Amino acid sequence: MSEDLVEDELIQQRRSKWDKWEEAFGERLPERFPVDKEISGLVGLYGNSSKEELEAKKIPARSAGRMISFRRMGKLCFAHISEGKGKIQLLFEKGVVGEEWFEKLSLLDIGDIIGVEGYLLKTRTGELSIAVEKYTPLSKCLRPLPEKWHGLQDIEQIYRQRYLDLIINGESRERFIRRVKLIEAIRGFMTARGFMEVETPMLQPIAGGAAAKPFVTHHNALNMELFLRIAPELYLKRLVVGGFHKVFEINRNFRNEGIDTRHNPEFTMMEFYEAFSSMEDFVRLTEEMLSEAAVRVLGTTDVKHGEKTISFAAPYPRISLRDEAKKALFSKGIPEEEWKDPERRSRLIQSLDLSREKARSEERFLVEAFDEFVSPSLIQPTFVTDFPLEVSPLSRKKDEKTVSRFELYIAGMEIANGFSELNDPDDQRKRFEDQAREKAGGDQEAMGYDEDYCGALEYGLPPTAGEGIGIDRVAMLLADTESIRDVLLFPLLKPRQAE
RNA sequence: GGGCCGUUAACUCAGACGGUAGAGUAUCUGCCUUUUAAGCAGAGAGUCACUGGUUCGAGUCCAGUACGGCCCA
Structure with a gap:
């Protein structure tokens, strides 16, 4: 494709944010980011815990994944990260991550891979979330992801860019x-x-x-x-x-x-x-x-x-191939003599629209008849x-x-x-x-x-x-x-x- | 190999009769501390797959090519 000749506006925007990462995040661009538990594991362990229980225990969580949604509302931000089998909501509060880091969230885009540290809580609607105390950008996604609601529908693109399909669908x-x-x-x-x-x-x-x-x-x-x-x-x-x-x-x-x-x-x-x-x-x-x-x-x-x-x-x-093929032929009003005799079989092959090559003998004819008339009904x-x-x-x-x-x-x-x-x-x-x-x-x-x-x-x-x-x-x-x-x-x- | 269908913004899709391209999401700019398809206001974004043809004028009609889908061989 030729989209690289004149780079898309959306990609340029993402690149220019990425250009600022080094300065903005400095030492927070690690080579590795070990996590305690996979997201699916966190959800499995604490998804059913009550709001009060989580508040009391203040369970620490350290997770990483691809940001697949981002909703900013003034001094509060919601996002989802997903990884492998699971996804979890993140809650960024200006007072918790700090004003400077809250502002730097604008250098992130949907699709970026980030690590987060914080503690678990449930929001008013009861969704298990990580209240983020510190976040760490890990990888930039330079190309915009497909839409969240319909996902990626283009069948050709699904096959050619399976990774996109897997991220989204x-x-x-x-x-x-x-x-x-x-x-x-x-x-x-x-x-x-x-x-x-x-x-x-x-x-x-x-x-x-x-x-x-x-x-x-x-x-x-x-x-x-x-x-x-x-x-x-x-x-x-x-x-x-x-x-x-x-x-x-x-x-x-x-x-x-x-x-x-x-x-x-x-x-x-x-x-x-x-x-x-x-x-x-x-x-x-x-x-x-x-x-x-x-x-x-x-x-x-x-x-x-x-x-x-x-x-x-x-x-x-269990059924018999020959018996079922014959039954199917009988039910079409075709008697056995019709396929036993080579010349009549030849006409029959034509009228049944079977492959002449594949049905070239009596036995092969029965196999073809089975494939054609019986096997589709074997649910x-x-x-x-x-x-x-x-x-x-x-x-x-x-x-x-x-x-x-x-x-x-x-x-x-x-x-x-x-x-x-x-x-x-x-x-x-x-x-x-x-x-x-x-x-x-x-x-x-x-x-x-x-x-x-x-x-x-x-x-x-x-x-x-x-x-x-x-x-x-x-x-x-x-x-x-x-x-x-x-x-x-x-x-x-x-x-x-x-x- | 044959038939039918599809290809329009990053994504999902609209675009009668041929009159010069539209929505939602995403993006950007504001506002917003419990949202979850968040919301409100505003803005930018297109070689309409490609090549030819018909026409004063083609996303739209015709032919061909490419890729894809479904069915058939």
Whole structure:
């Protein structure tokens, strides 16, 4: 932006006040300002104390934060400072801070960061406040903050200048706090059950473990093409082969695809594996994990999401992907012969407006029909099972056409994907070969053949359950938002063009 | 990639039919010792996203570009 060419009047005013700080405040411009207690802690401890009680005890308080409001009334001033999770009112009395220092308050602006020392009291309206005896300017805010009442509304600015959003919009800060609590809760849940947190490569020579387009990069010294990982799956299972039998990783995946309210090119996933267990064990683990996480973050399993209330309380019902897809098709008056026969299916795909590419076989057609007609209606947590082998190249077979796999849907979103792991190296090679054929046939999302991984399987992977949970999406549910960008501190945006 | 919508003061927003820009907050100057969207009086603040076009005249109409939002692929 070009606002620096002719500096804004408001910024000039703030600068000229700042210029006077050295002279006006002198030694009161410290390098550090330790505080006794966070503001939220003060409010928590004394917010309910009575006016009389506080007057009697004259509890000293030393606090620091960003000044977010300032009301001057003659010989008395009110302000609020906020810091992290809390805010507290300040009361400046001319008689208490001294005439000279009271006048110097005019060198402060809303947005400045200050430290204060004084004692706690309650005002006539009963608000806990610090009666300031001494204040210490700590940092100048040279740019005016957005308006206090409406906050910052400009969505683009909210994403590009998240710090402003966080200073001003309390609900936004709350959403990110919920996200942090969610991740803490899940990490705690996993470690309490003996899972070990590990880190596996972000830069991979073969982007495996999922169906997605990868980002490509290049390593100069090795002169080789590398991919940002689309999933950690194949590395985590190598660890299980190595005897780390209960592992999890909470980290970023990268997929070179479109951006919308549910997708960001980089997103956070938890993947976890447990040897000697099956998909059934993880169905139960997932229910327990999510209900516990909801309680830890919100204090309840009843989660408000938009107009709906979602119950995170276990257990969650289970449905069959094929059965539900067929039911949905029957209810549209479409009989089974219509999709069994390739030519009629082709016409059907057209009339249902499905992706020809994605629905290119009978099994894939049913998956597409499920995605299109069934999954949007899965509001309450629901496990979907009965996945076709054709779309599950890493899952253990249940029968010739079906794998032991489930997905969890909540609010119409795919939240988790888990299965009993395929541990037969010969079968795995065949599956990779099928994928390679699909890739040659034009499917950009088909999985790359990872021979090194097959080699690991030849040393013996125990029967193992594996699962991935989309952390951002769970955060969206708990933070009651429709857009993934609201739970990503810095969602990807195009840079603004230089002029 | 396609469709629709948005971009006006630092922020939040108004600006019929084309006639030269308006409010609230914030800022500045006064007054004010319990306010809290404090109040009262006054003042300053704009490349109307950008580039072209139509017109005597464009924030407004048309075309294009950029960025963003929603929906679709």
